[in-house]
Amino acid sequence: MIHIDDLEPCTEARGDRCEVRVKLLGKEAGGKDLGCMLYELPPGKQSWPYHFHWANEEAIYVLAGQGTLRTPHGEVAVGAGDYLAFPAGPEHAHQMINRGSEPLRYLCFSTMLVPDIAEYPDVPGKMALFFDCPPGREGNVRFGAFHDADYWNGLD
Numbered sequence: 001m002i003h004i005d006d007l008e009p010c011t012e013a014r015g016d017r018c019e020v021r022v023k024l025l026g027k028e029a030g031g032k033d034l035g036c037m038l039y040e041l042p043p044g045k046q047s048w049p050y051h052f053h054w055a056n057e058e059a060i061y062v063l064a065g066q067g068t069l070r071t072p073h074g075e076v077a078v079g080a081g082d083y084l085a086f087p088a089g090p091e092h093a094h095q096m097i098n099r100g101s102e103p104l105r106y107l108c109f110s111t112m113l114v115p116d117i118a119e120y121p122d123v124p125g126k127m128a129l130f131f132d133c134p135p136g137r138e139g140n141v142r143f144g145a146f147h148d149a150d151y152w153n154g155l156d
Helices: none
Strands: 010-014 018-023 034-041 058-064 066-071 074-079 083-086 095-097 104-111 116-119 126-130 141-145
Touching: 034 095, 066 104
Parallel strands: none
Antiparallel strands: 010 018, 018 034, 034 104, 058 083, 058 104, 066 074, 066 095, 116 126, 126 141
């Protein structure tokens, strides 16, 4: 058991658009197969790049603020009390964006299956391969852009 106020947030920021403060609730409470993170997006920022997972399912419960959920079907406004589910697969790609004037706070839950692949539709071929750790945990993660190749390419 942990108390949310006992955890220091980690800040992930990249460029002018991406910035998120994260508290690793599931990990710090000793969770193994179910992850939970508290996210806070400052106004004008977005979370991780638009992505989906091939193995892990994610869900978001919005605690406070107003935001925009980006999906393959377009963008939709979200706010406190909304629960969002993202099963594995490309039809459930997602990204949270805060276009409001207040911080957007939400809990993100996920299964912690290994191995997993995250794919980024905005960058064709870009993937993250999670070999020995689930997303959000430390371990071997490889990022790369892949292209079609014959099975025997480079082996004969």
